[in-house]
Amino acid sequence: MVTTNNETNHYKKLSIQVSLNGLSFCILQKDTISYFKKVNFKKQLDPIKILKKIEEIYEQEEMLNQEVDEVNLIFxxxxxxxxxxxxxDEEQAASYLKFNTRILKTDFIAFDxxxxxxxxxxxPYTNIINYFFDRYGEFEYRHGLSILIDSLLELPKETTGPKVYLHALFGHYELVIIENGKLIFANSFEYDTKEDFLYYLLFTAEQLNLDPNKFELILMGDINKDSEEYKMIWDYIKNISFMGPFHPFTFEEKAKPEQELSEYLLIKSL
Structure with missing residues (x-):
């Protein structure tokens, strides 16, 4: 089958990010993001309540009811x-989770x-997978940490020591550490205070024998120079920067997020 330029120009890709404390959506058409929507919850919700939120958004947002050619879902x-x-071993998939999370007999285990x-x-949340399958048919879904790790491993290899990448979201963050192009650490931390935020970062560095005066910390996600968390870590870590340009897309004015880095995973999934 030959794809014409006209078909390429009209090809629409929808990306959806689902977390316990929020949702985000965007639509890519060719090289332009034409739609963006973000909803933050005031507190963490369970998957049943999240699905109700998704249904409400689809009732309200006309742009989400247009036909799309591809759907990517991020958990x-x-x-x-x-x-x-x-x-x-795929047949033993549940055994890898039983030591760090509670598993129910009804839980579906996925892997990337x-x-x-x-x-x-x-x-993943099977009720949400089923909702989108009923709406779109077959689609791709991945875990957010999978997208984060793969995108960071694609960066040019450097031999200047370990790089610590912190991807912040409301109430939690992922920490990924890469040295010489190899993953040496990745985990997720929930926090309630900026002191907790700092503690997990410094504790991880201590366990891995990383000197806060030497390693480079690269920030992305929902954090900026005005954040209380940023102001606190600035007193303890010498080399801090923000992730630079990370995508080739342009935004329609109505679809541009306040901070592109806050939607790192959503955009990198496109």
Whole structure:
């Protein structure tokens, strides 16, 4: 089958990010993001209540009811475990999760194959998968940490020591550490205060023998120079920067987020 330029120009890709404390949506058409919507919850919700929120948004947002050619769904939760590919057995997938999360008999276990011979085993929300399957048919879904790790492993390899990447969201963050193009650490931390935010970062650095005066901390996600968390870590870590340009797309004016870095995973999934 030959794809014409006209078909390419009208090809629409929808990306949806689902977390316990918020939702975000965007639509890419060719190289332009034509739609963006973000909804923050005041508190964490369970998957049943999240689905109700999704249904409400689809009733209100006309742009989400247009036909699209491709759908990507991102789950962002702490229900995951990273496993070396050579040790992974699909039939034993639940066993990799039982030590760090509570598993119910009804839970569906999914996994993503990552770069660097890593498998991310996780629990998605099946009620939300079923909702989008009924609406769109077959589609792709991945865990947010999978997208984050793969995107960082694609960056040019450097030999200047470990780089610590912190992807912040409301109430939690992912920490990914890469050295010489190899993943050496990845985890997710929930926090209530800026002191908690700092503690997990410094504790991880201490456990890995990383000197706060030497390693580079690169920030992305929902954090900026006005954030209380940023102001606190600035007193303890010497080399801090924000992720630079990370995508080739343009935004229609009505679809531009306040901070592009806050939608890193959503955009990188396109």
């Amino acid at each position: 962002n939760n702490a229900l995951f475990s990273l496993v070396p590919e050579k040790l992974f 194959n990552l770069k660097d011979e890593i498998v991310n085993v996780y629990i």
